[in-house]
Amino acid sequence: MSVAAIIPAYNEGKTIGNVLKVLMAMKDLDEVIVVNDGSGDNTATVARNYNARVVDLPKNSGKSIAVLTGVKNTQAEIILMLDADLVGLKELHVRELLQPVYSGEAAMTIGIFKNGRGATDLAQRIAPFLSGQRALKRDVFDKLEKYSVKDYGLEIALTLMAERENIRVREVELRNLTHVMKEEKRGLLAGFLSRIKMYWDIIYCVIKFRLEVF
Ligand SMILES: O=c1ccn([C@@H]2O[C@H](COP(=O)(O)OP(=O)(O)O)[C@@H](O)[C@H]2O)c(=O)[nH]1
Ligand SMILES: O=C(O)[C@@H](COP(=O)(O)O)O[C@H]1O[C@H](CO)[C@@H](O)[C@H](O)[C@H]1O
Numbered sequence: 206m207s208v209a210a211i212i213p214a215y216n217e218g219k220t221i222g223n224v225l226k227v228l229m230a231m232k233d234l235d236e237v238i239v240v241n242d243g244s245g246d247n248t249a250t251v252a253r254n255y256n257a258r259v260v261d262l263p264k265n266s267g268k269s270i271a272v273l274t275g276v277k278n279t280q281a282e283i284i285l286m287l288d289a290d291l292v293g294l295k296e297l298h299v300r301e302l303l304q305p306v307y308s309g310e311a312a313m314t315i316g317i318f319k320n321g322r323g324a325t326d327l328a329q330r331i332a333p334f335l336s337g338q339r340a341l342k343r344d345v346f347d348k349l350e351k352y353s354v355k356d357y358g359l360e361i362a363l364t365l366m367a368e369r370e371n372i373r374v375r376e377v378e379l380r381n382l383t384h385v386m387k388e389e390k391r392g393l394l395a396g397f398l399s400r401i402k403m404y405w406d407i408i409y410c411v412i413k414f415r416l417e418v419f
Pocket of ligand 1: 212213214215216217242265266267268271287288289290337384385386387
């Protein structure tokens with residue numbers, strides 16, 4: 206089965222190289238697509254220097270649109286979603302995410318940080334369903350079309366849809382992996398505001414699923 210890695214990226218010039226270095230060396234991946242979500246930094250240049258395929262969004266459109274744009278730009282049968290700010294990514298993590306989907310054991314895997322850093326391990330232990338590291342059969346995204354998803358609502362929507370539609374999900378531990386937290390990346394205030402916005406996107410999505418208003 207063909208696999209495309211999709212990396213949504215908004216101002217990730219400092220970290221995306223470490224993710225692409227691993228992905229571009231992997232034979233298991235047919236395509237590596239970076240969706241540059243209106244970044245104002247050198248994200249796109251770094252990605253092109255690694256020979257990744259870059260899809261440029263003209264303005265910042267939010268994580269959901271970035272990932273869904275990546276999906277529209279490939280015919281691959283399996284989609285690997287990875288964030289551009291991962292620290293410590295190894296080929297093994299990618300294989301661990303893909304294997305249950307390859308084997309048919311699951312239609313979606315969700316990667317959970319373990320022994321990465323205290324704060325990010327804890328966040329993912331409390332809310333594993335938010336993780337952005339996933340592998341999915343393409344038809345999971347086809348099913349998502351009838352649900353409206355926005356910004357940081359993508360992962361919770363995928364998780365709630367999987368419950369609703371009996372899609373098989375498997376969580377996998379990603380050892381020694383972490384990411385750069387919003388406050389570290391954007392500064393305390395802007396990071397915190399972005400976190401509040403993220404929680405709002407998630408709560409809004411949960412309410413829509415509960416009320417069955419899509
Ligand atoms: O408007 C946005 C916000 C985020 N992202 C990307 O989505 C991923 C996860 O976002 P972020 O790091 O803000 O979330 P966190 O991991 O801190 O929850 C990262 O690769 C971001 O660059 C994006 O493409 N567009
Ligand atoms: O793990 C989490 O609690 C959040 C927030 O991460 P940080 O607080 O910035 O480390 O990050 C995840 O959730 C987002 C919404 O589902 C995803 O878009 C991110 O990819 C994921 O890292």
